[in-house]
Amino acid sequence: MRACGHDMHTASLMAAAMFLHAAKTTWKRTLVCVFQPDEETAGGAQAMVDDGLYYNQKRGIPILDVLHAQHDIALKAGAVASAKVPSSQRLTPSKSPSLAKWPYIVIASHIIVRLKTLIAKEVRPEEFAVIGCASIHGGSAPNIIPDCVDIKISIRTYRPEVHERVLTSVKRVVHVECFS
Incomplete structure (x- = not known):
């Protein structure tokens, strides 16, 4: 309710x-x-x-x-x-968004922006890695804060160790944005 x-x-x-x-x-x-x-x-x-x-x-x-x-x-x-x-x-x-917890769409947008800068900061150019976000969905109305948001991302790398490092970084970004 x-x-x-x-x-x-x-x-x-x-x-x-x-x-x-x-x-x-x-x-x-x-x-x-x-x-x-x-x-x-x-x-x-x-x-x-x-x-x-x-x-x-x-x-x-x-x-x-x-x-x-x-x-x-x-x-x-x-x-x-x-x-x-x-x-x-x-x-x-709008059911007073200022009184609610951070709306999940705002958190999701912060995650996406941070993920787009992750490669530049944590992967050397010769290692090659790409993080893509081509799908985000949350809510069903313009004035109801949704209970969840679904972000679909892809991580592409050539080497398994780079992939693992990027995946760890993605999890860190998601955790920091969701729990800080």
Whole structure:
């Protein structure tokens, strides 16, 4: 769980719906609860509006008198904040990267840059060695810090002892970047 997005929103809306249903004798309106798809990119709400959710009587949803939308942000545990925002304002959740561990994509980019300088520093020109990185993959959305990143590298040398030395150096670089 990221404590953002669908996890938090679903739990919050379900709790609000249960509370309002339990107090239904104290108010006289129709309650409609809608879970927004694709909230990470703020595209889901617009897609719902474009699809006629709030204007299409064929769906059995009444014209809304009040619409409440929410998004969670990083606050001290137990704190609640609210604000009125214009409906046109786009909220872009990033789940506070500054509060997270180093995102793995940043670490991977540091590894790749360091590997590209490794040969020049540790292999004599007559020994020949090449480190290539032609594949990197991490994450599936622009605003969700991924749990892992996959880097594919190749090490090419002519001599086994050079290959072993370069491989040891690659492992050292990866270890230093990941654990420092």
